[in-house]
Amino acid sequence: MVADPWHFKRGEFTSRVLTLLIDGPGQALTLFAPRRTGKTEFLLKDLAPLAEKRGHRVVYASFWQAPLSPQAVLLHALETSLQRGTFRDRMRSSALALAPKLKLSAPGAGMEAAIDLTAIRGRPPADLLLRLDDLLDRVSRRRKETILLLDEVQELARSRDNAPLVAALRTSLDKRSGRLRTVFTGSSREGLAAMFSARQAPFFHFAMPIELPPLAEPFVDHILAAFHKVALRKLSRRDALAAFERLHASPYFFRVLIEQLLHDAGLDIGPALAGVRDRIALDLGYPDTWLALTAIQRATARALAGGADQPFGQPFRRRVGGEIGEPALSAGRVQAALRRLERTGLADTYTGRWALVDPEFAAWIREHAT
Numbered sequence: 001m002v003a004d005p006w007h008f009k010r011g012e013f014t015s016r017v018l019t020l021l022i023d024g025p026g027q028a029l030t031l032f033a034p035r036r037t038g039k040t041e042f043l044l045k046d047l048a049p050l051a052e053k054r055g056h057r058v059v060y061a062s063f064w065q066a067p068l069s070p071q072a073v074l075l076h077a078l079e080t081s082l083q084r085g086t087f088r089d090r091m092r093s094s095a096l097a098l099a100p101k102l103k104l105s106a107p108g109a110g111m112e113a114a115i116d117l118t119a120i121r122g123r124p125p126a127d128l129l130l131r132l133d134d135l136l137d138r139v140s141r142r143r144k145e146t147i148l149l150l151d152e153v154q155e156l157a158r159s160r161d162n163a164p165l166v167a168a169l170r171t172s173l174d175k176r177s178g179r180l181r182t183v184f185t186g187s188s189r190e191g192l193a194a195m196f197s198a199r200q201a202p203f204f205h206f207a208m209p210i211e212l213p214p215l216a217e218p219f220v221d222h223i224l225a226a227f228h229k230v231a232l233r234k235l236s237r238r239d240a241l242a243a244f245e246r247l248h249a250s251p252y253f254f255r256v257l258i259e260q261l262l263h264d265a266g267l268d269i270g271p272a273l274a275g276v277r278d279r280i281a282l283d284l285g286y287p288d289t290w291l292a293l294t295a296i297q298r299a300t301a302r303a304l305a306g307g308a309d310q311p312f313g314q315p316f317r318r319r320v321g322g323e324i325g326e327p328a329l330s331a332g333r334v335q336a337a338l339r340r341l342e343r344t345g346l347a348d349t350y351t352g353r354w355a356l357v358d359p360e361f362a363a364w365i366r367e368h369a370t
């Protein structure tokens, strides 16, 4: 498999993270950043290859909208990591063959028992947790530390059913702190707090938080260079940088734009931008998301999109009330609307104040939503 020519390597950052993970004081890191900022791409295309090159075994598991339960996802990732082949080969084949039945190699005896991963639901039975511990032990029997990359871990905090799994994981990792290192990533601060920062959280003080640096000009230059090679035409660097900024410095949005320009050789950045923003709105389901909100939630979202960030203050409550034809709303009703927006991942207090999570959705609301 050839390296992805579009991938912009986070070279210096990657080696810094790996050094911190292996030689640092802790046994785990958390990497939390908003949606579509490049966390998964960093794990799979930067960190994993470098770690493997340095002789570490790497295991990747993502809990995002997995068709299997979290414990099934973990068991599968661990088991396949025992197979031969490079991380990249394994990622490719395991994605293709996420077989519902997995042959779990039985501890010790060399016997194999097939278990139906799709049948694992709800609270994990104790023997599966033992299986998990056994597998963690076997993947970590190497001279160099084994690295677990656990993506979208906030999903584990969504259901109480996962509590025994999370607790077992914590214990298993603790037991092997010298041989296992973990990177947890996710996009929800709220979900993260439930696992890592609340005093009663299972991973309280377990992991050290690191920030994913935002992509900037060098990323745009890299994408432009890749574009020039493939498309055999040049784009204006100035327009590209302006578009990147217009698209909230999002690598995902910028690549949607570039894809559009690849498809249509006659198109230029300026004219393409409007079409791309329409496409993003459809791809990410902005209109549907909007329609699913109640009147109060919409009015609240609109106020946030307009930059209002004191939702419990009189002006905000009066504004939201005015929109739905009522006097100033009570703080409690605004609070309920905010909680709902937070639970659906639309708003959070990531920056220290209430705001919509996706700046493009905020722009869409300002421009389209009535």
Ligand SMILES: Nc1ncnc2c1ncn2[C@@H]1O[C@H](COP(=O)(O)OP(=O)(O)OP(=O)(O)O)[C@@H](O)[C@H]1O
Binding pocket: 006, 007, 008, 009, 010, 033, 034, 035, 036, 037, 038, 039, 040, 041, 042, 186, 187, 251, 252, 253, 255
């Ligand atoms: N280093 C990079 N080089 C090139 N493209 C990138 C890079 N990082 C991110 N992208 C682009 O942005 C998209 C989103 O990145 P990615 O899926 O890694 O984000 P994420 O933070 O994991 O998002 P989510 O929260 O939705 O899981 C990628 O599919 C890719 O197109």
Ligand SMILES: [Mg+2]
Binding pocket: 039, 040, 041, 151
């Ligand atoms: Mg991701």
